[in-house]
Amino acid sequence: MKHAFLIVTLAGLLIVMSYSFIQMPAIGSEEHPAFNEVSQYYLQRTAQDTNALNVVAVIITDYRALDTLGEATVLFTSVAAVLSVLVVAHPKPNKKMDEENHG
Amino acid sequence: MHSLWIEFLDHVNYIGAACLFVVGLYTVITHSNLIKKIIGINIMETSVFLLFVSIGFVSGAKPPILAVGEPGGFFVNPLPSALILTGIVVGVAITVYGLSMVIQIHKEYGTIELDEIVETEKEIKTQIFRKQDDTSHV
Numbered sequence: 001m002k003h004a005f006l007i008v009t010l011a012g013l014l015i016v017m018s019y020s021f022i023q024m025p026a027i028g029s030e031e032h033p034a035f036n037e038v039s040q041y042y043l044q045r046t047a048q049d050t051n052a053l054n055v056v057a058v059i060i061t062d063y064r065a066l067d068t069l070g071e072a073t074v075l076f077t078s079v080a081a082v083l084s085v086l087v088v089a090h091p092k093p094n095k096k097m098d099e100e101n102h103g
Numbered sequence: 104m105h106s107l108w109i110e111f112l113d114h115v116n117y118i119g120a121a122c123l124f125v126v127g128l129y130t131v132i133t134h135s136n137l138i139k140k141i142i143g144i145n146i147m148e149t150s151v152f153l154l155f156v157s158i159g160f161v162s163g164a165k166p167p168i169l170a171v172g173e174p175g176g177f178f179v180n181p182l183p184s185a186l187i188l189t190g191i192v193v194g195v196a197i198t199v200y201g202l203s204m205v206i207q208i209h210k211e212y213g214t215i216e217l218d219e220i221v222e223t224e225k226e227i228k229t230q231i232f233r234k235q236d237d238t239s240h241v
Contacts, residue, residue: 003133014121018117021114024117027116032161032180043181054168055167055168055178056184056185056188060189068189074192078197078200079199082199
């Protein structure tokens with residue numbers, strides 16, 4: 001019963017998502033709103049702005065370098081969290097103390 | 104019916120991304136194994152990446168790598184690819200943190216099945232209540 005309800009819900013989600021995706025412009029169309037003047041600017045000005053060839057690498061490391069700095073911060077935070085979970089010793093609380101806390 | 108089939112073929116990547124998302128969500132909800140839950144989250148992430156990179160595609164265009172001595176040309180949208188590179192890093196960060204927590208849970212409970220963990224917690228709680236009852240009678 002629970003499983004059938006879950007499958008019906010997920011099928012409904014799939015139908016809604018597919019219907020809204022079909023309203024989007026077709027794959028590979030030039031009229032897609034994502035292919036706007038920002039991308040055109042990057043494609044046209046990369047060579048004279050940065051003297052580099054790979055436009056994706058230029059966007060990551062030059063035009064949006066501050067974004068990449070934030071990405072490095074995310075990685076550092078993740079490493080710090082993993083170390084705090086795995087390496088730092090978690091002393092087991094005293095058993096008597098534990099019971100008192102629960103009571 | 105025929106036009107609907109044409110529409111489906113025109114958006115097949117987007118609909119594939121939707122299917123992947125639903126498969127990932129199903130995995131997260133139904134499986135009680137914590138590592139399988141993390142795999143489901145990764146499948147959902149991958150669906151979003153597929154959707155974004157498909158949005159950037161322009162048919163008949165070259166990959167966005169300029170050739171020396173050949174100015175101009177018609178290139179694929181480079182912006183979604185750049186954004187998704189950041190997204191992949193964030194996904195790896197989330198996966199690593201989840202897996203580290205699974206390791207700690209396995210150390211503590213000896214299992215990574217969620218229903219067994221819930222059973223253990225229930226047993227611990229009932230034992231504590233029983234002890235309280237005993238002490239209150241005395």
